[in-house]
Amino acid sequence: MSTPRLPVTVVGGYLGAGKTTLVNHVLRSSDERIAVIVNDFGEISIDEDLIVAADSDKLTLANGCICCTLADGFAAALMQIRSAGTLPQRLLIEASGVADPTQIAAYGHTPGLRLDAVVVMADAEQVRRQADDRWVADTVRMQLAAADLLVVNKIDLLDDARKADDLCDWLAGLSAGATVVRASRAAVPIDVLLGPRSARDTASARERPAPEGAAAPGWHAVEDLFESQTVVLKAPIGMPVIEALLANLPDAVVRLKGLVQAVPPASESDANARETADATAYLIEAVGKRTSMTPHATDPTQPPPRWAISLISHKGALPPNWLQARLRPDR
Amino acid sequence: MGTNEPFVIYPARRVITINPAFPFGDAVAVAGDRILGVGSTDELASWGEHRIDDCFAEHVIMPGFIEAHCHVMSGGLWNSTYVGFFDRRDPQGLLWPGCTSIDDVLERLAKAAADMTDDSQTLLAWGLDPIYFPGERLVASHLDTVTGDRPTLILHASGHLATINSALMDRCGIDETATSPGVARGADGLPNGELHEPAGMMLAGEAFADMMKANRTEQSRWRYASEARNAGHTLLTDLGTTQLWDPDQLSNWKKVTSDPAYPARVMVAMSNLFGGTADPAELAELCVQLKSEQTDKLRFGIVKLILDGSIQGFTARISWPHYYKPPPGHIGNGMWLTAPDQMADLVDPYHRAGLTVHCHCNGDEATEAFVEAVEQVLERCPRWDHRHTVQHCQLTTPDQYRRMAALGMCANIFSNHIYYWGDQHRDVTVGPERAARMDACATALASGVSFSIHSDSPITPLGHLQTAWCAVNRVTASGQVLGPDERIGVPDALRAITIEAARQIKMDGEIGSIEAGKLADFAVLEDDPLAVDPMALRDIGVWGTVLGGVPQPAQISDS
Ligand SMILES: [Zn+2]
Ligand SMILES: [Zn+2]
Numbered sequence: 001m002s003t004p005r006l007p008v009t010v011v012g013g014y015l016g017a018g019k020t021t022l023v024n025h026v027l028r029s030s031d032e033r034i035a036v037i038v039n040d041f042g043e044i045s046i047d048e049d050l051i052v053a054a055d056s057d058k059l060t061l062a063n064g065c066i067c068c069t070l071a072d073g074f075a076a077a078l079m080q081i082r083s084a085g086t087l088p089q090r091l092l093i094e095a096s097g098v099a100d101p102t103q104i105a106a107y108g109h110t111p112g113l114r115l116d117a118v119v120v121m122a123d124a125e126q127v128r129r130q131a132d133d134r135w136v137a138d139t140v141r142m143q144l145a146a147a148d149l150l151v152v153n154k155i156d157l158l159d160d161a162r163k164a165d166d167l168c169d170w171l172a173g174l175s176a177g178a179t180v181v182r183a184s185r186a187a188v189p190i191d192v193l194l195g196p197r198s199a200r201d202t203a204s205a206r207e208r209p210a211p212e213g214a215a216a217p218g219w220h221a222v223e224d225l226f227e228s229q230t231v232v233l234k235a236p237i238g239m240p241v242i243e244a245l246l247a248n249l250p251d252a253v254v255r256l257k258g259l260v261q262a263v264p265p266a267s268e269s270d271a272n273a274r275e276t277a278d279a280t281a282y283l284i285e286a287v288g289k290r291t292s293m294t295p296h297a298t299d300p301t302q303p304p305p306r307w308a309i310s311l312i313s314h315k316g317a318l319p320p321n322w323l324q325a326r327l328r329p330d331r
Numbered sequence: 332m333g334t335n336e337p338f339v340i341y342p343a344r345r346v347i348t349i350n351p352a353f354p355f356g357d358a359v360a361v362a363g364d365r366i367l368g369v370g371s372t373d374e375l376a377s378w379g380e381h382r383i384d385d386c387f388a389e390h391v392i393m394p395g396f397i398e399a400h401c402h403v404m405s406g407g408l409w410n411s412t413y414v415g416f417f418d419r420r421d422p423q424g425l426l427w428p429g430c431t432s433i434d435d436v437l438e439r440l441a442k443a444a445a446d447m448t449d450d451s452q453t454l455l456a457w458g459l460d461p462i463y464f465p466g467e468r469l470v471a472s473h474l475d476t477v478t479g480d481r482p483t484l485i486l487h488a489s490g491h492l493a494t495i496n497s498a499l500m501d502r503c504g505i506d507e508t509a510t511s512p513g514v515a516r517g518a519d520g521l522p523n524g525e526l527h528e529p530a531g532m533m534l535a536g537e538a539f540a541d542m543m544k545a546n547r548t549e550q551s552r553w554r555y556a557s558e559a560r561n562a563g564h565t566l567l568t569d570l571g572t573t574q575l576w577d578p579d580q581l582s583n584w585k586k587v588t589s590d591p592a593y594p595a596r597v598m599v600a601m602s603n604l605f606g607g608t609a610d611p612a613e614l615a616e617l618c619v620q621l622k623s624e625q626t627d628k629l630r631f632g633i634v635k636l637i638l639d640g641s642i643q644g645f646t647a648r649i650s651w652p653h654y655y656k657p658p659p660g661h662i663g664n665g666m667w668l669t670a671p672d673q674m675a676d677l678v679d680p681y682h683r684a685g686l687t688v689h690c691h692c693n694g695d696e697a698t699e700a701f702v703e704a705v706e707q708v709l710e711r712c713p714r715w716d717h718r719h720t721v722q723h724c725q726l727t728t729p730d731q732y733r734r735m736a737a738l739g740m741c742a743n744i745f746s747n748h749i750y751y752w753g754d755q756h757r758d759v760t761v762g763p764e765r766a767a768r769m770d771a772c773a774t775a776l777a778s779g780v781s782f783s784i785h786s787d788s789p790i791t792p793l794g795h796l797q798t799a800w801c802a803v804n805r806v807t808a809s810g811q812v813l814g815p816d817e818r819i820g821v822p823d824a825l826r827a828i829t830i831e832a833a834r835q836i837k838m839d840g841e842i843g844s845i846e847a848g849k850l851a852d853f854a855v856l857e858d859d860p861l862a863v864d865p866m867a868l869r870d871i872g873v874w875g876t877v878l879g880g881v882p883q884p885a886q887i888s889d890s
């Protein structure tokens with residue numbers, strides 16, 4: 001098996017929180033080919049200038065992918081997407097405004113797919129009222145609790161910074177471990193939503209060869225609120241190091257993604273044993289409270305992937321060599 | 332008389348007209364597809380040249396039963412093997428005894444597998460309700476003992492679960508590495524063949540898709556109407572399962588109903604739930620357009636919306652104190668399928684277009700949201716005689732009934748629940764007090780709300796004598812009376828399954844009672860529902876129907 005599993009991003013949140021704006025933003029800004037499945041009782045509200053052609057309940061998108069509804073079931077939607085020609089690099093599912101994102105996320109466990117993250121949108125102005133609404137309080141709280149990444153949208157509508165801080169603290173409490181990011185018009189940096197770009201590159205099927213001498217940590221700003229760091233790995237690393245990294249991520253880490261070769265503890269101490277032959281390839285990920293390590297199938301007919309780990313963190317919260325240091329605990 | 336054809340007089344043991352001004356007759360006269368009159372044979376003969384047909388002389392004639400809430404899927408499911416707990420008659424009239432133990436289910440499946448000729452074919456079954464098999468759970472290892480290598484899938488009665496055998500698990504790659512929360516596991520930690528919710532069931536791939544596809548065929552539409560005729564029904568409302576926006580589905584309906592032999596009228600409700608555009612204004616326009624194309628046997632003008640889930644599935648929206656004994660991990664209340672604060676805007680375009688909105692509301696919180704939405708749209712756009720209807724209406728409270736009466740709303744009450752799940756509602760879902768007042772026909776009657784009662788077939792078996800029996804007796808499957816004060820009399824129940832059902836689909840000027848000028852749609856019964864012991868109501872035999880003047884004998888086969 002050489003096709004990596006298709007990452008699935010679920011976008012949930014109550015009515016009016018900006019899910020559709022976010023989906024359109026992703027379609028517009030991402031360099032990935034993204035297929036969209038909409039679960040809102042047949043409603044597809046993709047921006048018209050992103051639509052190339054429409055045919056009953058599915059739309060062909062500018063990036064060559066399609067958008068269809070869950071009307072006939074997920075299997076049928078997947079089939080439509082797979083028969084559309086070029087395979088997508090990501091599946092985006094927009095949940096309905098009253099759906100439980102956890103239930104939608106269950107589709108991410110379909111063979112061939114891999115749940116990447118549950119992104120839940122909250123309307124900065126409305127969410128407190130909604131979370132106490134006589135009818136939808138439990139629905140809204142359930143949605144917030146399901147988030148890996150909680151986007152506090154329309155933050156510009158709050159008139160002072162203290163209110164925004166209070167709101168985000170309160171939401172962090174309700175979402176138990178989710179990463180909370182603020183946004184206006186759902187403009188969350190793409191790398192935050194979908195994972196660090198360099199790591200996304202490493203995880204894609206077609207891989208450019210690793211740049212020469214790329215061991216130094218990469219360091220660049222991701223818009224105003226976030227920054228990222230990348231470590232390119234020249235050799236396999238010990239499994240305990242990776243496990244410790246994932247288990248002890250500080251709250252400042254918004255997202256982490258990497259393609260690594262891991263070796264079991266026994267051979268870790270012996271540097272000479274760090275041979276590629278003993279190592280297993282893993283895709284490692286962290287977003288909010290969700291961390292995962294999934295075996296990664298490599299295609300021997302293709303050039304070897306670029307082994308690297310990238311993370312995105314809140315600006316100024318971590319030293320620039322934080323990740324580098326974590327990967328060399330013995331130094 | 333407006334016809335030159337000689338008319339036919341059918342003398343009967345009794346004609347029950349459901350017309351309070353002329354409640355009974357000895358005979359009914361039919362000219363073409365209409366009722367010429369009801370009365371004594373002599374009175375009717377005085378109209379002119381006629382023929383007397385004595386075939387119903389020993390029978391009781393009633394207006395044809397009208398099911399205002401069922402689904403065409405009930406025809407499609409009969410492509411699969413029935414393994415439900417209760418006896419059920421298929422559209423060919425064959426009785427399928429209920430499978431009352433796991434062994435019964437396995438025996439039924441073994442026989443079905445033995446009857447299959449194509450080895451590669453998947454064995455599909457439906458109707459399993461594990462709530463009736465407390466203790467042991469039917470899992471893949473049970474199925475394997477009778478199905479061997481043949482892939483097998485059973486859809487549960489709830490529609491939310493499926494159980495598959497090991498052969499189908501192998502084919503679909505479901506093994507210990509499965510990560511989906513929809514894959515249930517046994518005590519040994521391995522997948523046990525149970526798949527939960529659509530996300531789990533879709534892992535069964537084509538087997539599940541095949542089962543759903545069967546609902547869209549011409550044959551399933553014929554079976555749907557045949558089953559209805561066998562139970563005395565002359566009109567069925569397909570309450571929002573068909574994809575009306577799909578030209579194939581529409582032409583399929585037109586084709587079957589234009590066949591003179593098709594044994595029922597069908598009201599097909601527009602729904603936004605199953606694809607196509609979600610813009611209510613556009614759907615309203617389409618529905619108005621379809622209404623202009625309707626025929627005597629294919630009707631439009633009803634819109635189906637849905638607010639919550641089901642009580643027994645723990646997904647209904649129930650006001651505080653919510654669920655009584657929900658399963659561990661449940662959040663206490665059910666789920667919304669439509670955002671309640673969006674409801675008024677959804678109803679609005681249909682309301683303005685002169686259509687009637689029927690909204691699925693199992694819990695009282697859902698009823699509240701719908702009634703409020705109707706209040707809002709009426710304020711925006713006052714309209715008389717809309718007949719917007721609360722469907723299922725299972726936990727609707729007395730104050731809600733009073734508001735519904737004031738607003739001109741109707742109710743379609745899911746009486747069958749009392750028999751099929753009443754014991755579970757009392758003991759588990761809502762507790763004794765609220766179970767006693769659920770499906771409150773007597774309250775509806777006292778509040779002046781026009782109400783019908785329904786089966787929601789395939790959820791429970793189609794058959795208005797059974798449904799009326801439930802409303803009249805309120806006896807549960809274990810034989811206990813649930814909420815005796817909500818029982819209604821047989822005459823009120825008979826109105827509910829005829830004229831009141833016609834009223835909420837706005838056809839009461841044409842059908843629902845036996846009166847001069849109405850369509851000649853009759854239920855022909857072997858006994859008199861007003862004379863038998865109310866507990867024997869459901870045992871009355873059905874000869875068949877008369878549809879538009881044409882006798883349609885029921886198919887009963889006891890082979
Ligand atoms: Zn319903
Ligand atoms: Zn229904």
